[in-house]
Amino acid sequence: MYSKKHINNKDESQNLKDLAPNLSEINRKNPFIVPDDYFDKLPSIIQQRCNEKTGKTSWTKKINFILRPQYYVSISLAVIVIAFILISKHNSNTQKILIASNNIEYYTRFLTDEDILEIGDFDEEILTETLVNETNSNEEISYISENTDYKNISADDIINYLSEEDNNNIDDIINEF
Amino acid sequence: MNNYSDKELLELFHKKDNKNYAFNLLVRKYQKQIYWHIRKIVINHDDADDIVQNTFIKIWKNLDKFREDSKLYTWMYRIATNEAISFINKNRIKSLLSFTDFESYFSKSFTDDNFFTGNEIQKKLQKAILKLPQKQRIIFNMRYFDEIKYKEMSEILNTSIGALKASYHIAVKKIKKYLTEY
Numbered sequence: 001m002y003s004k005k006h007i008n009n010k011d012e013s014q015n016l017k018d019l020a021p022n023l024s025e026i027n028r029k030n031p032f033i034v035p036d037d038y039f040d041k042l043p044s045i046i047q048q049r050c051n052e053k054t055g056k057t058s059w060t061k062k063i064n065f066i067l068r069p070q071y072y073v074s075i076s077l078a079v080i081v082i083a084f085i086l087i088s089k090h091n092s093n094t095q096k097i098l099i100a101s102n103n104i105e106y107y108t109r110f111l112t113d114e115d116i117l118e119i120g121d122f123d124e125e126i127l128t129e130t131l132v133n134e135t136n137s138n139e140e141i142s143y144i145s146e147n148t149d150y151k152n153i154s155a156d157d158i159i160n161y162l163s164e165e166d167n168n169n170i171d172d173i174i175n176e177f
Numbered sequence: 178m179n180n181y182s183d184k185e186l187l188e189l190f191h192k193k194d195n196k197n198y199a200f201n202l203l204v205r206k207y208q209k210q211i212y213w214h215i216r217k218i219v220i221n222h223d224d225a226d227d228i229v230q231n232t233f234i235k236i237w238k239n240l241d242k243f244r245e246d247s248k249l250y251t252w253m254y255r256i257a258t259n260e261a262i263s264f265i266n267k268n269r270i271k272s273l274l275s276f277t278d279f280e281s282y283f284s285k286s287f288t289d290d291n292f293f294t295g296n297e298i299q300k301k302l303q304k305a306i307l308k309l310p311q312k313q314r315i316i317f318n319m320r321y322f323d324e325i326k327y328k329e330m331s332e333i334l335n336t337s338i339g340a341l342k343a344s345y346h347i348a349v350k351k352i353k354k355y356l357t358e359y
Contacts, residue, residue, distance in 0.1 A: 020353035026302055028322060031295025032216055046230055047197065050237040059263040
């Protein structure tokens with residue numbers, strides 16, 4: 001009696017004959033061949049490759065992998081997109097600065113120096129303190145004194161300046177000196 | 178002659194000292210089946226040679242992790258199929274970028290390849306098989322030439338038996354039509 005496998009195979013080959021007679025008549029012999037001794041040498045070639053020190057991929061291999069042709073297009077596109085974004089950002093910042101500076105000029109062109117100082121709420125105390133703390137070298141002091149035009153500062157200027165300070169009594173100052 | 182069963186080869190492989198020896202036996206046992214399976218997919222001997230080596234290297238690297246929830250042979254066949262498909266897909270992308278026709282690459286292999294000795298009708302059959310979609314071509318080769326059971330094929334290709342049978346049936350009809358027309 002035929003086994004189930006035999007019957008199934010027979011069914012299928014019969015099916016093939018019915019379905020595609022020309023196909024069923026073609027010799028199923030393998031039409032491909034290999035070089036002589038190919039299968040004799042293959043195991044040792046494979047073993048050798050398996051036993052090679054895999055370790056870390058060398059940098060040349062990494063570069064060669066990246067430089068494969070199929071990556072040229074995608075890398076080029078990526079570079080173009082990144083360049084476009086950076087240029088857009090830079091232009092945007094430059095424009096903002098220009099706009100800002102233009103606006104400042106537009107709004108401040110009618111203001112006097114005093115107006116600007118008031119707007120800025122400039123605190124001379126902080127400036128003086130800062131200058132005093134930072135001006136601790138003789139070179140800096142001598143520079144300031146050399147570049148300050150004391151001749152054009154009148155006594156009235158000094159008195160006016162001092163009297164503008166809060167709680168300054170000019171008579172007290174004069175008596176002291 | 179290699180008389181070790183898959184189970185014995187695996188046991189031998191897991192022993193550190195016998196790893197290389199076990200693997201060598203494994204390669205000798207399955208090299209022809211794996212090679213011919215790949216060769217029928219990629220046609221060209223040099224390409225098949227590269228892929229079969231890569232397949233066995235992958236097997237070497239992953240054999241420790243093989244969980245034996247499928248047959249060793251099925252697992253190896255699956256790796257070989259995936260490697261062959263990856264090769265084809267990579268070359269398809271390459272040809273797309275270089276604006277060349279990849280499909281004609283296979284056909285050329287019959288005329289240029291010194292390792293094809295079939296007659297005209299066999300050449301015609303191979304060209305007809307090349308016309309099939311990739312997976313259908315693999316299914317046809319495995320069933321028609323290798324006579325692999327549908328159950329095993331299902332495990333290798335991760336496809337249901339019904340789908341495999343249907344695919345094979347359609348492949349036969351298409352090949353029949355091609356052989357009739359050309």
